[in-house]
Amino acid sequence: MKKLFVLAAFALLAVGTNAQVYQNPNAPIEVRIQDALSRMTVHEKVNLLHGQSKFTSAGVPRLGIRQLNMDDGPHGVREELEWNAWNAAHWTNDSIVAFPSLTCLAATWNRDLATLYGHSVSEEFAYRGKDLMLGPGVNIQRTPLNGRAFEYMGEDPYLAGEMVVPFIQAVQKNGVGCCLKHFVLNDQETDRFSVNVNVSERAMREIYLYPFEQAVKRARVWSIMGSYNLWQNVHCCHNDALLNGILKKEWQWDGTLVSDWGGTHNTMQAALGGLDIEMGTDGDGVTPANEFGYEDFYLADKFEKLVKEGKVPMSVLDEKASRVLRLIFRTGMNPKKVIGNLCSEEHYDACRQIGEEGIVLLKNAPVGKKKESSLLPLNLTKYKTILVVGENATRSLTKGGGSSELKTLKDVSPLEGLQAKANGVNILYAQGYDSGRALYDNVDKVELSKNEQLKAEAIEKARQADLIIFVGGLNKNHKQDCENGDRESYDLSYGQNELIAQLAQIQKNIVVVTFGGNPYAMPWIQQVPALVHCWYLGSEAGNALAGILTGEVNPSGKLPVTFAKNYEDYPYVKFGKEAYPGVNRQVYYKEDLFVGYRGFEKDKVQPLFPFGFGLSYTTFKYGKPTVSQEGKDWVLTVDITNNGKCEGKETVQLYVGNEKYATSKKEITRPAKELKDFVKLSLKPGETKQAVFRINANSLRIWDETAHGWKTESGNYKLYIGSSSADIKEVASLKI
Structure with missing residues (x-):
């Protein structure tokens, strides 16, 4: 039915041979895409798929289709660089507000501030004429040595997912695209260009893919950046099983996959492995460096030659070009894209507020x-x-x-x-x-x-x-x-x-x-x-x-x-160099599911400061929780009272554990408990408010490696309500 609607709309709007539906901002985007494709040459389609400068990819000037202007984020808009060099352009009008790091945003545990952050920073991107923000990042912080962890949202996939969804929604509401990064397993900077990550299917799904899946399915992120590293010994920027298999087919994602800068390595893999826009390639190992140009990119002349020779189907080219056009129409040619503003008092206020709560x-x-x-x-x-x-x-x-x-x-x-x-x-x-x-x-x-x-x-x-x-x-x-x-x-x-x-x-x-x-x-x-x-x-x-x-x-x-007392306390360390930073460019996530607080609890190691911990100048009292059923959901409520002398905010955290795993003396195959929800309440002295949590089967599901799918196990579950992963105030029960 959807296909019939698109064809019918196209027939109605594309009246006459010179009608330009793609320029009609009121036409459905899918109709605009098909109309534009019908007018483009093979060369123009190929030109959409690779960089034309350090931070732009081409449009179609003949048809009035704009180029994509990208820039680094997500903490603010990077200064302008020269067209074809990494040198600063030394403009005098590209100074901006620097927003707090994403670790700071995650530390607020405040979804509303994620919305405020996304709205504010995207206004600065829009004002600077940018269509695509290269961020945010949701890679998992499995090691405290990761040089890039400050750009990410911590060690827990649920927290990262909950904070990134409103961020993306706010950015894209303003007509600026997010390019979520780095997909996936880019969890260390050591050997980042060449390390192959070995991880169990279950840990891949429950830990490392989870925040990306939330961004795709709930926030409908418009673009994703592939990562430098390899998975299953194939680079993630053109990994067919990852990009086509999971991202585009299983998750039904309609966005644009952008390579990390220099993350593309092979024309045929780039052609068939799910990559849509190739950026930052500095050489192909054949063309002399001083002669290498944008037409020498893997998805440029070499790819066009394969298409014209019939070695790559035209449908592959059209599918890639469609995805790029969709991104252009959602951003640079979006009539609802905001004008934005730069360095406003509202942005400084947002910056300060996020910093204070983080x-x-x-x-x-x-x-x-x-x-x-x-x-x-x-x-x-x-x-x-x-x-x-x-x-x-x-x-x-x-x-x-x-x-x-x-x-x-x-x-x-x-x-x-x-x-x-x-x-x-x-x-x-x-x-x-x-x-x-x-x-x-x-x-x-x-x-x-x-x-x-x-x-x-x-x-x-x-x-x-x-x-x-x-x-x-x-x-x-x-x-x-x-x-x-x-x-x-x-x-x-x-x-x-x-x-x-x-x-x-x-x-x-x-x-x-x-x-x-x-x-x-x-x-x-x-x-x-x-x-x-x-x-x-x-x-x-x-x-x-x-x-x-x-x-x-x-x-x-x-x-x-989690802040450990000693480096040796982190879950992966006991497995030696194979677990980090890797041996012979192979790294093995031998701690499996037990990243961060999950591993500390499994190993019975007391951290210096646990996940979810943070003090206040006031104190809070937790009441007794109640659990009721509403349809297919269970609702847990608990009263929180500020029994101190000043106004404050408390983040009430809900962790869930299957009782048989939490008490098992056999091989532990599931964390004792995992974060499943949180509520941040603002309370005046003496004031009481209710924290409300909704739990359903999806909250309790795990990945079944035999069936290669999600399942919810029956049994007795414990619902832990606390102010951190280690400070559990109350416990309730639930039977599935």
Whole structure:
């Protein structure tokens, strides 16, 4: 029936040989596609399928069909580059708002903020004339060493899926396309171009594909970027089983598959393996580098030759061209695409709000032996001299990191944010350590003598202060949080551990503030009363942090990843190098389903800070849950009361476990419990609200490797309601 409708509509709209339905924005998109295809030459169709510059692919100028303008995201629009080089174009009107990292967004556990983020950042993309945002990313954080984890949404597929769906919906509502990345298993930067990932079918489906499937089926994402790595020994950018088999046929996805830049390796595989647009190919191993042009791409002249010789069916070309035209009509030729705006106050407000809710308060204890109030929030006026220590207090963390580097109109540093709230209090600053510059692919060596001098200066100033705020952590240097290189150690770099420990010996009133997209070791944790983790907060970093530290904003962030006491505690580590980073460019996910908190619980290893953890300046009381059935759904409700003295937000988390697996003493084949829903409630002091969760068979399904499909097991299920994966307040039961 759908095909008949399209043909009928085409017949009605395409009246006369010169009618141009594809230019009629009110015509159905599928009709516009068929009309445009009927007018295009083979060469024009092929031209749609590969880059024509670093960040554009061709349209059809003869027919008035626009090119696709792409740019890196998702934390903001990358600065303009030269047409055919990676050099900055040095425009004067391409400065933007840097939004918080996606780990920070995930740490908000707030779907409404995901909508706000998507709406705000897409307005900036639209204003800059961009059709396609290269992001967001939902690869799973299985290792704390992943240099690109700050661009993703944590270790849990359900959380990532729930946060990415409203983000994509908001972006695409504005007529800007999302190019979801990196599909799939791009979970490390080490050997990212060549490593083959070996993973069980069940873990592939339940963990690694899950957030992508949610984005396809619920958000209807318009574009997806293939990943560099291999699966089943075939590159993911043209992997027939992955792209055609799962994505396009099984999931019935109608979007456009874009290669990662330089991720295409073979013309016939690109032709038949599901790739639609090839970007960033620098050479084919045959054509001399100085002669290699866009016509030499795998999906360019070589592909056109195969089509004309009949070695690749015309239907393959038409299907690819249709998908690209669909993306063009949804974005650049979409009459509902917004004009957008750049660097508006609304965008800075959104940036600050997301940052505030993503900051996680990890520790907040009294100072000294007396049972006095906790160190945070700070009343800055009670201190005569405050010392801020650390390079990240003044460094712009919107720079570096690889392709997500941003050119901002303004950045508020943590030091500036604190100074704005100091009300005349004397604030000293000491850099404390030096990390060098932000470099993409090599390490800028730092002189040890310089760092010793900086540490000595900080120690000397610490003796004058009655409050120390240390601002450090990771940065976006190579082999910190940066594309194309993983971290080399679980420890903080540049001598920070030693510096923090020495500062804590001098002054007990010390707050440690860290930035970064990954967990890290904390050998000094027992010496400091207060610890705040910030991820990367974007342009409003200083204001967001200062609001939290001074209590103007009550922290409500929750960890989207597990912080282990020791690197060896992570589930994959015990399996050796085969599990990470791989041997002979083969990596084996031997921990299987047991990624993150699933593995910690299976191995009975207590983390330093568990998944879902985060403190508040107030306290919450959980009531007794009730479970009722409504049709095919079960509804769980639980009352949450703010029994503290200030307004705050609590994320109520629902985990579900099959009782026989949770208590089994035999080989464990299913996690004891898994996140299945969450609700974030805002409560005034004394106020009670109800958290409501809906559970159905799909919530409980697992992948059956024998039947190669989903199934829901019968049995008794436990419903765990808690404030983190380790802090379960109440338990209810459900029988299937």
